[in-house]
Amino acid sequence: MAGPSLFERLKESCRDDWQRYVAHEFVRRIADGSLSEAAFRHYLGQDYLFLIHFARAWGLAVYKSETLDDMRQAAETATALLDVEMKLHVDFCRGWGLSEADMRALPEASETMAYTRYVLERGLAGDVLDLHVALAPCVIGYGEIGARLAADPETAAGNNPYTAWIEMYAGAEYQEVVRGAVAQLDRLWSTRGSEARFPSLAATFEQATRLEADFWQMGLDAADRALG
Amino acid sequence: MAGPSLFERLKESCRDDWQRYVAHEFVRRIADGSLSEAAFRHYLGQDYLFLIHFARAWGLAVYKSETLDDMRQAAETATALLDVEMKLHVDFCRGWGLSEADMRALPEASETMAYTRYVLERGLAGDVLDLHVALAPCVIGYGEIGARLAADPETAAGNNPYTAWIEMYAGAEYQEVVRGAVAQLDRLWSTRGSEARFPSLAATFEQATRLEADFWQMGLDAADRALG
Amino acid sequence: MAGPSLFERLKESCRDDWQRYVAHEFVRRIADGSLSEAAFRHYLGQDYLFLIHFARAWGLAVYKSETLDDMRQAAETATALLDVEMKLHVDFCRGWGLSEADMRALPEASETMAYTRYVLERGLAGDVLDLHVALAPCVIGYGEIGARLAADPETAAGNNPYTAWIEMYAGAEYQEVVRGAVAQLDRLWSTRGSEARFPSLAATFEQATRLEADFWQMGLDAADRALG
Amino acid sequence: MAGPSLFERLKESCRDDWQRYVAHEFVRRIADGSLSEAAFRHYLGQDYLFLIHFARAWGLAVYKSETLDDMRQAAETATALLDVEMKLHVDFCRGWGLSEADMRALPEASETMAYTRYVLERGLAGDVLDLHVALAPCVIGYGEIGARLAADPETAAGNNPYTAWIEMYAGAEYQEVVRGAVAQLDRLWSTRGSEARFPSLAATFEQATRLEADFWQMGLDAADRALG
Numbered sequence: 001m002a003g004p005s006l007f008e009r010l011k012e013s014c015r016d017d018w019q020r021y022v023a024h025e026f027v028r029r030i031a032d033g034s035l036s037e038a039a040f041r042h043y044l045g046q047d048y049l050f051l052i053h054f055a056r057a058w059g060l061a062v063y064k065s066e067t068l069d070d071m072r073q074a075a076e077t078a079t080a081l082l083d084v085e086m087k088l089h090v091d092f093c094r095g096w097g098l099s100e101a102d103m104r105a106l107p108e109a110s111e112t113m114a115y116t117r118y119v120l121e122r123g124l125a126g127d128v129l130d131l132h133v134a135l136a137p138c139v140i141g142y143g144e145i146g147a148r149l150a151a152d153p154e155t156a157a158g159n160n161p162y163t164a165w166i167e168m169y170a171g172a173e174y175q176e177v178v179r180g181a182v183a184q185l186d187r188l189w190s191t192r193g194s195e196a197r198f199p200s201l202a203a204t205f206e207q208a209t210r211l212e213a214d215f216w217q218m219g220l221d222a223a224d225r226a227l228g
Numbered sequence: 229m230a231g232p233s234l235f236e237r238l239k240e241s242c243r244d245d246w247q248r249y250v251a252h253e254f255v256r257r258i259a260d261g262s263l264s265e266a267a268f269r270h271y272l273g274q275d276y277l278f279l280i281h282f283a284r285a286w287g288l289a290v291y292k293s294e295t296l297d298d299m300r301q302a303a304e305t306a307t308a309l310l311d312v313e314m315k316l317h318v319d320f321c322r323g324w325g326l327s328e329a330d331m332r333a334l335p336e337a338s339e340t341m342a343y344t345r346y347v348l349e350r351g352l353a354g355d356v357l358d359l360h361v362a363l364a365p366c367v368i369g370y371g372e373i374g375a376r377l378a379a380d381p382e383t384a385a386g387n388n389p390y391t392a393w394i395e396m397y398a399g400a401e402y403q404e405v406v407r408g409a410v411a412q413l414d415r416l417w418s419t420r421g422s423e424a425r426f427p428s429l430a431a432t433f434e435q436a437t438r439l440e441a442d443f444w445q446m447g448l449d450a451a452d453r454a455l456g
Numbered sequence: 457m458a459g460p461s462l463f464e465r466l467k468e469s470c471r472d473d474w475q476r477y478v479a480h481e482f483v484r485r486i487a488d489g490s491l492s493e494a495a496f497r498h499y500l501g502q503d504y505l506f507l508i509h510f511a512r513a514w515g516l517a518v519y520k521s522e523t524l525d526d527m528r529q530a531a532e533t534a535t536a537l538l539d540v541e542m543k544l545h546v547d548f549c550r551g552w553g554l555s556e557a558d559m560r561a562l563p564e565a566s567e568t569m570a571y572t573r574y575v576l577e578r579g580l581a582g583d584v585l586d587l588h589v590a591l592a593p594c595v596i597g598y599g600e601i602g603a604r605l606a607a608d609p610e611t612a613a614g615n616n617p618y619t620a621w622i623e624m625y626a627g628a629e630y631q632e633v634v635r636g637a638v639a640q641l642d643r644l645w646s647t648r649g650s651e652a653r654f655p656s657l658a659a660t661f662e663q664a665t666r667l668e669a670d671f672w673q674m675g676l677d678a679a680d681r682a683l684g
Numbered sequence: 685m686a687g688p689s690l691f692e693r694l695k696e697s698c699r700d701d702w703q704r705y706v707a708h709e710f711v712r713r714i715a716d717g718s719l720s721e722a723a724f725r726h727y728l729g730q731d732y733l734f735l736i737h738f739a740r741a742w743g744l745a746v747y748k749s750e751t752l753d754d755m756r757q758a759a760e761t762a763t764a765l766l767d768v769e770m771k772l773h774v775d776f777c778r779g780w781g782l783s784e785a786d787m788r789a790l791p792e793a794s795e796t797m798a799y800t801r802y803v804l805e806r807g808l809a810g811d812v813l814d815l816h817v818a819l820a821p822c823v824i825g826y827g828e829i830g831a832r833l834a835a836d837p838e839t840a841a842g843n844n845p846y847t848a849w850i851e852m853y854a855g856a857e858y859q860e861v862v863r864g865a866v867a868q869l870d871r872l873w874s875t876r877g878s879e880a881r882f883p884s885l886a887a888t889f890e891q892a893t894r895l896e897a898d899f900w901q902m903g904l905d906a907a908d909r910a911l912g
Contacts, residue, residue, distance in 0.1 A: 291576075302515065310524070338794070348809075
């Protein structure tokens with residue numbers, strides 16, 4: 001493909017919101033290690049609840065896909081999320097003092113609810129391209145954040161409690177997931193996209209990007225409230 | 229719009245299947261009045277069941293629409309189907325010896341099921357454009373059939389028991405519905421369509437057109453079976 | 457029906473959250489007329505956006521309904537919302553200095569998004585009973601609030617700028633809508649409900665109730681921010 | 685569980701239709717080896733198309749599930765269907781002279797369409813219990829057919845070209861899938877079921893059972909047409 005990818009175009013269309021997401025204060029404090037443990041723990045618990053709805057969205061993507069390849073990719077993603085990612089997340093959280101039972105019992109934060117239901121409902125009302133565009137800020141954005149933090153010489157390495165988190169998303173395996181997601185958006189765009197649809201897709205992408213930024217902010221706010 | 233409408237393009241893309249639908253033997257026998265009453269009665273009963281699912285599809289169109297105008301049109305269509313069309317249909321059927329209670333108790337023919345569930349499921353899996361394309365062969369095709377039969381000097385008028393049916397779809401009110409549906413397809417195409425999507429939309433239109441032809445054939449077959 | 461209605465049971469199951477909704481400070485200030493105009497105006501604008509998604513939910517209810525009566529009621533509600541309620545709302549808002557164009561251009565508040573997408577997604581994932589339970593706190597709750605404020609001698613009448621709003625929901629027409637909604641929940645419960653399902657329905661009802669309280673709070677917060 | 689399983693009750697509620705499905709002439713001719721190769725080949729090709737929509741239904745089940753266990757089971761089933769079953773089916777069909785490219789190019793028979801869209805649409809309109817009940821005649825019925833034929837001394841073994849097919853469904857692996865499906869129906873019934881819902885669930889089960897019988901009949905009819 002000669003021109004920019006659909007993902008690049010979507011990102012460019014909401015550059016400021018994208019920056020507020022990928023360079024959010026929560027992310028900057030992960031980079032320099034100054035994020036409070038309370039904020040990170042709140043984030044981790046809600047991310048567990050998020051992952052459940054995220055897996056539901058990939059189940060929906062199996063249903064909505066129009067090719068066997070897209071169906072397979074979506075089914076494998078749903079299975080990987082439920083069988084691998086959630087277990088890794090649970091292991092990771094245990095290291096932070098959170099058990100799976102604790103996390104299951106958490107009330108769902110309004111930021112978690114707003115984001116997950118927006119993505120699911122957008123995918124149900126629209127088609128498989130709308131759904132994947134709504135999923136993109138999460139899937140691809142975490143890869144961009146991980147890669148940037150890992151490459152940035154200012155990211156604290158030595159004593160940073162968040163190094164394992166950074167490395168997970170900067171790692172080769174996750175970066176491969178990101179490349180797959182970018183390529184899939186381009187494939188779907190080539191069969192179902194059009195310039196006439198771009199503004200609507202850009203609105204979906206921008207909205208999901210804002211909800212990602214709200215999700216980071218939720219972590220900071222929870223920690224502030226806890227300090228009271 | 230300078231070029232042909234989306235509807236004209238879709239029809240052209242499956243010209244033979246379209247002819248098999250709009251010029252089906254069932255239709256030809258309506259025109260010359262030779263259709264057996266048993267065939268027509270079977271058709272009427274299944275059409276009652278069809279209308280229920282058709283109204284569900286317009287409810288889905290309210291949910292899937294992306295503008296207030298499209299939502300209003302879909303909600304008014306659903307309400308008109310449920311409050312007006314179904315009652316007209318019931319009155320019409322009573323004249324043919326079928327009560328509403330009789331029709332509600334009918335087993336759903338496999339042709340009715342295949343057609344209605346195809347349209348609903350296509351609309352759920354795809355977007356509002358996919359849904360309206362799946363609905364078009366019915367909404368617009370009946371108008372084309374009515375107008376053609378009414379204009380054709382070979383259509384039997386004097387003694388034809390099906391004249392009221394022909395006039396219903398040839399009438400100004402229904403022809404206005406048809407024009408609205410053609411215009412709506414063009415509006416949806418202008419915001420969500422693309423040449424890349426055309427083959428998929430044409431496949432949906434062709435499938436729904438075939439299922440309409442099967443629905444006519446069901447009427448003839450039922451009458452033949454009854455004669456046994 | 458001898459025992460309490462499903463609605464009464466659901467309300468009882470989350471009594472504290474229900475009180476936080478129907479007796480929210482926003483409601484108390486409507487009653488005594490002390491609510492700031494800025495708060496009310498913010499609420500009105502978001503309520504306009506809310507109504508659009510609410511109408512989509514009733515479209516979905518047409519699709520999900522299992523009887524012609526339920527389909528008709530849902531289609532009439534969707535049509536009434538789109539053709540009557542939204543126009544009344546627009547007229548009402550004009551009196552408060554808000555044009556429809558202004559309201560359409562508003563960014564959707566996260567509280568509006570969280571609530572509307574929760575209801576829609578719950579209805580899509582579950583069945584028609586889940587959907588109507590998710591809709592109940594809004595439909596029935598507004599009627600309870602209107603009736604209580606209108607009957608309360610402490611509600612300021614003379615100079616209260618919110619009297620028209622109170623009378624709208626206390627009025628005979630809206631109270632009839634409320635009775636219909638309560639009866640419909642009982643009908644759906646009698647065909648699809650069970651004690652085993654009650655905890656899940658109660659969780660849906662509680663969640664939607666909390667999101668209603670958040671919607672009131674949004675109005676107060678917006679006014680505070682505006683004062684900044 | 686003391687009483688009969690939900691599956692047993694559903695089967696009992698449509699005993700005649702169930703017999704017409706599991707003891708259909710197509711099945712009897714598989715048992716005695718007299719089924720024409722043309723009939724079996726037609727069936728195999730349509731079964732390939734069926735499997736694609738069946739995998740979509742399991743994607744939908746991931747989305748609709750209300751517990752992590754149910755989500756995992758559904759995601760694993762979707763992945764197994766797409767990654768394992770479809771490849772086994774393709775290998776099996778190759779032995780019968782059908783390439784995957786041939787099968788992908790087949791027009792979808794109306795029986796395939798009616799059945800698959802009925803199941804998907806039922807699952808979308810209803811809840812996760814409605815969906816699993818619609819899936820049960822296929823999942824569990826094939827296991828019952830396989831086990832019965834394998835156990836029946838009258839089933840031709842020596843020269844029967846269909847022995848491999850019988851053994852696939854009679855085998856321990858598939859029988860384990862069947863037990864899982866029966867148990868899952870009981871679990872869903874215990875959380876979402878009720879006697880009031882039973883007639884609606886039984887109607888879904890009966891309809892899907894009839895569509896399975898139609899699917900067998902399609903194979904016989906196609907072979908008859910080919911002989912012409």
